[in-house]
Amino acid sequence: MSIRKWVSLFLKTLLLGCVVGLVIGIIVQWHSQLHGLRDGHISGFFINLFVIFVLGGLFSVISQMGFFFYLTLHRIALGIFRSHSRWGIVQWFLIVVTFVDFIYLRYKAFGHGESVIGYLIPPVVLFIIALVIAEVKKRETNKIAYIPALFFMFVVTTLEWLPVLRQKENSMFWVMGLTLVVCNAYQMLKLHRLLKETQ
Template sequence: MNLRKWMSLFGTTILIGGGAALITGVIMMVCDPNFQIGGAKGWTFNLIMMALAGLSFGAFAHMGFFAYLMLNYIARSIIKRPYLWVALQGFVAVFVLAEIVYWTHDSEFPPNAYWIVPLLLSVGSLAVAWRKAKETTSGAWIPTLFFMIAVTTIEGLPGFRSGGLWTQLTFTLVPIFVCNAYQILRLHHILTVPGTAQKIKTEAGSH
């Protein structure tokens, strides 16, 4: 990893965030004509605001990704037995899903949100973890699930505090999830040793 590769990852991530937010926002506007970003009125201004919000989502997701890599490095340095750190990540991922149920149950969200949100997040995270494990090692399963579930949820907290608007939560979580999926799946390609077919283990994987 060098500065050029890191900046390339950052730039691509924020662009993906902008594109994902724009697509998600258009779908939200089609489903709910009253859906607006920052009180914006009119399609053109709304689209601009959505794209700008997506760029900020991408930047925020990249900050979260960097924070996770640092946490992973520190934890693996302190915890001498790698399986303990992996088990802790698995526990936290399950705990976060339970917290989502708690946040959305008996709230202003639609009645089925308390199981739909964690279910969709789990299914999407499993798909990303499966791809990550397929391209790297089986040890990447739980760390990837932890990153996709726990970190995405933390980064998407404003959506859970948006007053119970289903569209607002979707608009927040989807771009962040897409950005995180791109970053975790892209990392091992960036760290691949040139001229060889062997990929080095990623910071999101385990020994």
């Protein structure tokens, strides 16, 4: 892929992250934002929007770092295991471990007698999204792309999300998580199209 296309992907993902972060931030903080406007804190309202916009861009950069990290890891792992099937088994194992840890560690830290159902929702939703993106990737490329796409969308997104996963759910939990998911999905589905254009 040429430098020009890489820069284009970087800038588009950055802008996407800013916009998604802003939209999700407004949605999850709607009540407090509206309350601030009613109290006449207009400058504070716009400063808060700007901060969320910038944070969305930051999350998109984290997403891009994770994406290129995985592309490198994928090539190294294929060289070590010398087989897509063996590397695929390892990835499935890591997906299962990540899924269990996502639920168990957060419940252990924050559950305190609460129902585990609430702690199931984020990993289950993320896994369903990962399955959908992996299926689209497979249909647009080939069947061996399924497991890598699923692994990236679930495991790498979870690792990128760790800074807020260590905290109790709040508005930033959703802003960061959904921004990462959208940016990761965009990059995963855009890469093979860019590579086709280069050929």
